[in-house]
Amino acid sequence: MKSVVQYAVRTPPAEPATWSLVLAAVLGLGRRASPVRFAALLLASIGQGLLPVAGAWLIKVLFDELSAGRAADGRRVAWAAAAIAGLVLLAVFARPIADHAVAVLRRAITVTAQDRLFASVNRFAGLRHFEDPALRDQLQLAQDAARCAPQQVIDSALRIVPAVLLTAGYGVSIALIWPPMLGILAAAAVPVLLVEVASHRRRAALTDDLTPSERRQFFYQRLLVDVRAAKEIRLSGTGAFLHARMVTALHTAANAESASDRLAVLRRCGLGLLGGLLAGTALVVAVRGAITGTVSVGDVALFVAAVAGVRAALPSTVAQCALVHGSLALCRVYLDVVNARDDLPQGSVSPPPVRTGIELRDVWFRYGDGQAWILRGVDLFVPAGSAVGLVGVNGAGKSTLVKLLCRFYDPQRGRILWDGVDIREMPVDALRARIAAVFQDFMCYDLTVRENIALGQLSALDDDERISTAARLAEVDDLTDALPHGYDTMLSRIFSGTPSGSGGGDEQGVVVSGGHWQRLALARALVRDAGNLVILDEPSSGLDPQTEHRLQRTLRARRADTATLLISHRLETLRDADHIAVLVDGRIAEYGSHDELVALAGEYSRLFSARPPVCQDAVAGSQTATG
DSSP: HHHHHHHHSSSOOHHHHHHHHHHEEEEEEEEHHHHHHHHHHHHHHHHHHHHHHHHHHHHHHHHHHHGGGGGGGGGHHHHHHHHHHHHHHHHHHHHHHHHHHHHHHHHHHHHHHHHHHHHHHTTTSSSSHSSHHHHHHHHHHHHHHHHHHHHHHHHEEEEHHHHHHHHHHHHHHHHHHHHHHHHHHHHHHHHHHHHHHHHHHHHHHHHHHHHHOOOOOHHHHHHHOOHHHHHHHHHOOOOHHHHHHHHHHHHHHHHHHHHHHHHHHHHHHHHHHHHHHHHHHHHHHHHHHHHHTSSSHHHHHHHHHHEEEEEEEEHHHHHHHHHHHHHHHHHHEEEEETTTTSOOOOOOOOOOOOSEEEEEEEEEESSSTTOOOOOEEEEEEETOOEEEEEEOOSSSSHHHHHHHHTTTTTOOOOEEEEEEEEEESSHHHHTTTTTTEEOTOOOSSBHHHHHHHHHTGGTTOOOOHHHHHHHTTTTOOOOOHHSSTGGBOOSSOOOOOOTTTTTSSSSTOOOHHHHHHHHHHHHHTTTTOOOSSSEEEEEESSSSSHHHHHHHHHHTTTTTTTEEEESOGGGGGGGTSSSEEEEETEEEEEEOOHHHHHTTSHHHHHHHHHHHHHHHHHHHHHHHOOO
16 A cells, blocks of 8 residues: 555646546446446445445334333334344354455456556557656656556445445434434544544655655665665675675664654654543533433444444545555556557558668757657668668667667658658557567567567467578577477576477476576567568577577578668678668768778778777688588
8 A cells, every 4th residue: 555655656746637537437348348347336335334324223213112111112122122133143244245346346347447557558669668767757656657557546436435435324314313423423523534644744744754765675675675786686695795785774764654643653652641531521411301301222332333433434435545645646657548549640551572772851850849869860861772881889779760760759850761661650559560670679478489589470489480480581490399398498587387389398497697688588579471671680680600690691682672770789790781781870981892981081980990809800711601
């Protein structure tokens, strides 16, 4: 619950109308998740609020009749006693049944909420929601919300309904039988209400204040269990230092919370004493009224039940209202993401197989208003059937140019043409179906070898020939021959104890080298049978020189029907590209063949001359070894 309040105080305030819309949307989510259970629980909540009031009235009738002695109506006594017993039995059986229904509804809401969220996320055609810091934070909050916030809103709302009905029912009852006591009842309840409201406001403020300390705590905890950090921490002996930092953050939060709790106890005791004195005074007045005949014994019993019921309901109501408010703040973020529109408009022109080439014409791009331009008027042509190498220092804009070619973003100025047609006029999915790419930051999926390759083209998942061909071309087939279950071996150790989903592998799996992962990423690109634009961003940076040379030869043989863009810091891998473009400060500064650019004695010549000598020797060795 604490995390919900934490996120709530970090979320901008909203107008009451906005809250009501969010609440309506969340309740609608509950109805869609399980209409029958939602309606049944709503009726049960109404019953939970009205049944205690009905029981109090039955007790009033019973006490009034019993106090009448011989004048009592036996049938009314028996009827009242039987009805009270029936209510008790109903309460005994209704509670576990209602709890079970609530648990089932929560699970249904969780499934529905996460289904809607990730379906919406999957519709984001571009990368802005994943790379923009503010949007990424919003996306993380939405994930947290989908796991708990709608459930908490509905659960709390179903708890507030009976509390409100119970309080209103007792208030109306007291007003009907003894109007002056309504004021005493309210006076006894006000201190309890004030204590709970102040307590929850203070808790929300404290949570906000402790957020930085908790973030440090979570940071150190993650470091201490992170497999990537484990080697450095153990080698440098810094584990005790990080552990001490984590414990300090824990103590900071614990001490602040303890101080807040002590203050809450003192306030609860003080105002609780005041409320108790008022309730006791009211009881004395009611008893005196019964003695003097102003009210009946049953009226006194009803009043006692009303005071106890209202005082018990108020803290719960305030707590649930606080939870609803905090959860609604998270739900608002969740709904913003679910209803978000992507920033990439969809075209309708189907992209044909590339015949002429891909052209960037005066392309300008930056990641946000007010930020620096990454690309500044790029003009570049990648001809069909040819390979163009792209060279530039870190930060020159190479990765950004790749993102634009894959249409993860649209340029602010200029156009990217596919055989003369602006790619913004094409459906995003249809365009990407004709692009095969190996990214510098390629993915290592905790899946089987087969699945790691087939994620490049899902239609190949059950096609052994296509999988094995792609593996052979990427020279990763030697790995599969050595694995215990071949292509169905799980490449992960994060799972254990169950067979893999593809049938036959052990999910405890194996760990492979970075070079093998890179070749799997290349196989994932090669399995695409409709790739007309091939983008290879550092495709062989983790490979030994001999393997790299053989892969380059394989890729050259497959260029006839494709436009290929090669990006590498190892300039030897680009020597046989048909053309090489040099990107400097967001512009194409040089363009030509390797020999032409070396003779130009410009930026490319400087970069080529500055490459490590070991690379020259390695390439020479690889060429000798392969003939």
